[in-house]
Amino acid sequence: MPANQTASLVATNDIRDIKPPVAIPGWEWLWWTLTILVAVALLVWAWRHWQKRRTQVPLVPPIPAHLRAKQKLQEALALLAQPKPFCILVSDTIRGYLEERFTFHAPERTTEEFLYELQGTDRLTRDQKESLGEFLQRCDLVKFAKYEPGEPELRDLHGSALRLIEETEPLPEPTTSGKNQASRITHHETADSR
Numbered sequence: 001m002p003a004n005q006t007a008s009l010v011a012t013n014d015i016r017d018i019k020p021p022v023a024i025p026g027w028e029w030l031w032w033t034l035t036i037l038v039a040v041a042l043l044v045w046a047w048r049h050w051q052k053r054r055t056q057v058p059l060v061p062p063i064p065a066h067l068r069a070k071q072k073l074q075e076a077l078a079l080l081a082q083p084k085p086f087c088i089l090v091s092d093t094i095r096g097y098l099e100e101r102f103t104f105h106a107p108e109r110t111t112e113e114f115l116y117e118l119q120g121t122d123r124l125t126r127d128q129k130e131s132l133g134e135f136l137q138r139c140d141l142v143k144f145a146k147y148e149p150g151e152p153e154l155r156d157l158h159g160s161a162l163r164l165i166e167e168t169e170p171l172p173e174p175t176t177s178g179k180n181q182a183s184r185i186t187h188h189e190t191a192d193s194r
Contacts, residue, residue, distance in 0.1 A: 066169035069097035073162055080154055087142040087157065094135070094161050101168060111136045128167060135160045 072093040079086040095106035095114070102123045106114050115133050118124065124132065138157060141147040149157075 064170070065097050065100040066165050069093050069165050070162065073158060073165070076158065080151055083142050083148050083154060086154055087139040090157060090161050091136065091139040091143065094132070094164065097165060098132075098168075101170075111140050124168065128164060131160060132164060135164070 073090065076086055076089045076093065079089060092107070098104045099106045102121075104114070104117065104121075104123075109117070111133075115129075115136070118129055118132070135157065138149075138153075142149060
């Protein structure tokens, strides 16, 4: 046999096994990419939805200090039969109100320290300072000296506290509708006078 034929026979007899299927790259990364894109889209949607809801929530304006103090004084009336708790609540209400309204450091000071600090300020009138000093000293008698006043005296303390709040509460801001009406009236009067 010629060498040529022998070589071709050997070549044809050399059969190799079938190769396993080749995985086509791309489908797996495509699914991972799509999953990540969907997750990012959901996060963006959720963030925008949260931002939109946050801007839609109406902010409740805080209750002014004088209104909260009046409310606490009203609640204190339920304690008229218990002089010490009544005086503690009324005194703490006034101290808290003055701290918030005028930035005095009333709650963490003794009455003497507070009254001394109060003398150096012009935020209260002289009569208000005197009335406040008398009020706090009367409350201290009940709180610390075990003095038990009757209901009329407790109602007088309550009235003093309420009066101080009413005298020092901020003035209401003028409404813009009042200004507009005044300007319309003035404009109307000047047009009629022509």
